[in-house]
Amino acid sequence: MKCAGQIETRAVEESSINLDPIQAAGRLTPEAMKAVIAWGDGYSVCDNCHKPFRLDYVTKPPIADFHTEAAAWLGMDKIQLVPGARRAFQEVTGALVGKGEPVIMTGMGHYTAYLSVEVVNGVVREIKPTPDHHITADATAESIENAIREFGYAPKLVFVDAVDFMYGNMHEVEKIAKVAHQYDIPVLYNGVYTVGVLPVDGKKLGVDFVVGSGHKSMAAPAPSGILATTDEYADIVLRTTKIQGDITGRKFGIKQVGILGCSLMGDPAVGLIASFPRVKERVNHFDEELKNHKIVTDALLSIEGTKVASEYPRKHTLTRMDTAESFDIVAQTHKKRGFFLSSALNKRGITGIMPGVTKQWKFNTYGLTTAQAEYLADSFIEIAEENNMVVG
Amino acid sequence: MKCAGQIETRAVEESSINLDPIQAAGRLTPEAMKAVIAWGDGYSVCDNCHKPFRLDYVTKPPIADFHTEAAAWLGMDKIQLVPGARRAFQEVTGALVGKGEPVIMTGMGHYTAYLSVEVVNGVVREIKPTPDHHITADATAESIENAIREFGYAPKLVFVDAVDFMYGNMHEVEKIAKVAHQYDIPVLYNGVYTVGVLPVDGKKLGVDFVVGSGHKSMAAPAPSGILATTDEYADIVLRTTKIQGDITGRKFGIKQVGILGCSLMGDPAVGLIASFPRVKERVNHFDEELKNHKIVTDALLSIEGTKVASEYPRKHTLTRMDTAESFDIVAQTHKKRGFFLSSALNKRGITGIMPGVTKQWKFNTYGLTTAQAEYLADSFIEIAEENNMVVG
Structure with missing residues (x-):
């Protein structure tokens, strides 16, 4: 049995574009990260x-x-x-x-x-x-x-x-x-x-x-x-x-x-407060988040058989895709089965989509830069083309 | 109004001997601190x-x-x-x-x-x-x-x-x-x-x-x-x-x-687990904690009029002192009133005792080294002598 105290370092946000639907808007700001380090002791706020x-x-x-x-x-x-x-x-x-x-x-x-x-x-x-x-x-x-x-x-x-x-x-x-x-x-x-x-x-x-x-x-x-x-x-x-x-x-x-x-108490409280000025500001720019999101959904929709299962046009950056008639068809004969999609994404430094799922899956682009959204869009197209899917 | 996001850095544990009764055994181990940094994003544990x-x-x-x-x-x-x-x-x-x-x-x-x-x-x-x-x-x-x-x-x-x-x-x-x-x-x-x-x-x-x-x-x-x-x-x-x-x-x-x-989720969970091996080990050495604690209570008890309000001998490092007939008498005529004690302690890099209180007060020496306990003992004696209290 692995000893419970042996904790590996998590570097997901540093090493990948993370599309996890629940994680995207929660990742810490630099301000929150600093607060976490300085206020990590639990009763710190009680001084x-x-x-x-x-x-x-x-x-x-x-x-x-x-x-x-x-x-x-x-x-x-x-x-x-x-x-x-x-x-x-x-x-x-x-x-x-x-x-x-x-x-x-x-x-x-x-x-x-x-x-x-x-x-x-x-x-x-x-x-x-x-x-x-x-x-x-x-x-x-x-x-x-x-x-x-x-x-x-x-x-x-x-x-x-x-x-x-x-x-x-x-x-x-x-x-x-x-x-x-x-x-x-x-x-x-x-x-x-x-x-x-x-x-x-x-x-x-x-x-x-x-x-x-x-x-x-x-x-x-x-x-x-x-x-x-x-x-x-x-x-x-x-x-x-x-x-x-x-x-x-x-x-x-x-x-x-x-x-x-x-x-x-402690860092969850202080971290939340430390992020607050930036959070208050960012809510005013949600239109830019939606623009970046559209870059990705447009690319996905250009892959034949792919649908957006959520309401469309999108009003939020958390979206459910329906790829039962696109990626899932590839999965049926691919040697990695349904895992081919998450695997191909991972190879490109993209994570957060549920591994093995190709019928319906969710992703969230919140917080990505336009360049990251474009990279993501290109990656989906590339993966489709690699698997002989019709794009256009 | 100060903006809520402006968070100063807390350095209490780095800059002081902290006797706060609720904080002493909660301060993070280095392992927990590392875990906090790497796992600060809330849903990190859900990857x-x-x-x-x-x-x-x-x-x-x-x-x-x-x-x-x-x-x-x-x-x-x-x-x-x-x-x-x-x-x-x-x-x-x-x-x-x-x-x-x-x-x-x-x-x-x-x-x-x-x-x-x-x-x-x-x-x-x-x-x-x-x-x-x-x-x-x-x-x-x-x-x-x-x-x-x-x-x-x-x-x-x-x-x-x-x-x-x-x-x-x-x-x-x-x-x-x-x-x-x-x-x-x-x-x-x-x-x-x-x-x-x-x-x-x-x-x-x-x-x-x-x-x-x-x-x-x-x-x-x-x-x-x-x-x-x-x-x-x-x-x-x-x-x-x-x-x-x-x-x-x-x-x-x-x-x-x-x-x-x-x-x-997140760092409170991973931090607790990261500290666990060390915590499992440290509970076996509570007798050493009590020995260090005794160095401090012995010094306090050598100051005339000072009593331990808790059970005695001590079985825990969280102790209530009764100094109504020692430090509190000084407080009655001191220009800083009851704050003279916490102030004198602060000057010596000691914190965590409720400021202004000199009748009954609590402190916890958990986690201090023997050298720190001795320094603490000497500090109390010094403060007593500075204020013309009888020690011996």
Whole structure:
């Protein structure tokens, strides 16, 4: 058995163009990398923690300022740092959903959203995606109506994926929020592919919660993320502790119950904050990301039989390709079978596409330069030509 | 307003002897520091994630092996990586404690333990500490009996602090576990000051859960920790998801509900594993840590009026001093008031003691060399002499 402590160095981001759908927008900025090195010790952020002893009051490093700025940036009233978006989901379900109570979830939701309902013993009722993989306000209304008929009362929460992980499609959040609010149901905007990637304004969207992922889309170390909410729901979801020791009489100040106090310390917190100025800037240039992305999808679409399975034209850099009638046909007779594609890409210094898969596969070009996008486009064409596929 | 992204470099561990009670055993090993640099990107650990797609099955980096080794090391059947000990507490209360149900907690428990009961709407009933700040099996039995009378059934869980954060005292866990088991109540061993610091054998202790903190005592980045349990309780607390989409029929494999899937990625996970060989080794040398600690307490006790508020002789390197009749008397007339002590220490490159406090204060010498302990001892004596205190 290999000894658990023997860790090889990871150099994926240095040695390759990494197309991994979940990794592209999470790779650290140089600023985050420096912060990670300097703040790696876990309780580093507690060096200057004074009364009232809570993470979001720490001014050195500037965690307090970050909370203020990030809330404004998202058009929300309050934010909280959390160890991953899933913790934000759980914090919201924990506060709003009781045993056996229904939650509306899109059929394209992430597993952690489903598990955040399961962990509080809630019940999921899905919104049916359209045949072209979209979640609509109409389907949301139908799902809510069905749940009311089934349970006799309105669901406790609606989860909406701004951009889903399956197709990278963009869903009509604003309309969905309007529908949910007609039933007085709060709306959680799952922005793990949008917050830190493109502009997000929770107020304009009319949502009650905005959840972002640090390691997925904010160039921050894992596990990290943000829960943003309104003053109205902050009182419930970010409520402070009331418990008291029955013998000692001990109380615990203003620690927040839903997240069990200060839950994000050390380099994930400081790294996220260090990347924040650059992240705030980059969301304004998402059009350039889409231009680079188009260079690659155009090349792929020039290979006969290749389709974009996601909505098209693309509104996000995470895309699902359908190559059942192109690369997959090659795979059927290639000596490397389905692995020929990832293998040919790897040879060219390209990684992050699931090895062995040639029917449908996802990739994300977020953060690539135009030169890298062109190299990528050329590589796909070359691989197609090497395998006698028709290009043009 | 200072811009949130402007992060100054932290150099506390490089520039000072750091006595911060919660930081001493968490500072990174060189191995963890290297891992942090190479694995800082959040989803780095997912590069080689294959079916069944769960963190503890990843073999590169050797996360799977770590799970096996760490479970054996703690004398338990199964472990799970968690983003901080509090998440382990919550996972256990979430699985075992219902609304309004009682949990036995020591009156010296950490706030996160209390909040882990509050977050599931449970009720805390405390074990009364002895006047000399110990938790005993007798007091535990009394607390359990009282709870049974009050609620009509046995409490759902007993939390025990192996070493508490208030005094660094060691409590009779083995006897307490025996008592709890007489009532069929499972026992959670809170080992945040022991796991990674001194030998811990959950089987010998007869406990059902062992919780350790990565950033507190395992030389790992935050947030990180371990939940260890038995096969019996793994089925409940580490249960896998059963939820299913009502329209899509989607299921989510073997993801664990209580922790919402893979909850510790990136450098906190890899850093903890990288430190593990050294951590396994260092727990065998805790006697040397105590010897170094004694050099410092001996010096402090030689200053007239100074007492150790913790149990004595010391069994842990986290100690509470009572200097109400020594340093605090100086503080009453010193121009820097209570800050004279931390200020004088800082001048000597010593940090981590709460500034301004001279009545009772805590420090932790874990990880110091003998030379550093001697320097620390000399420094306290010097400060006392500078302030005309009687030493001898």
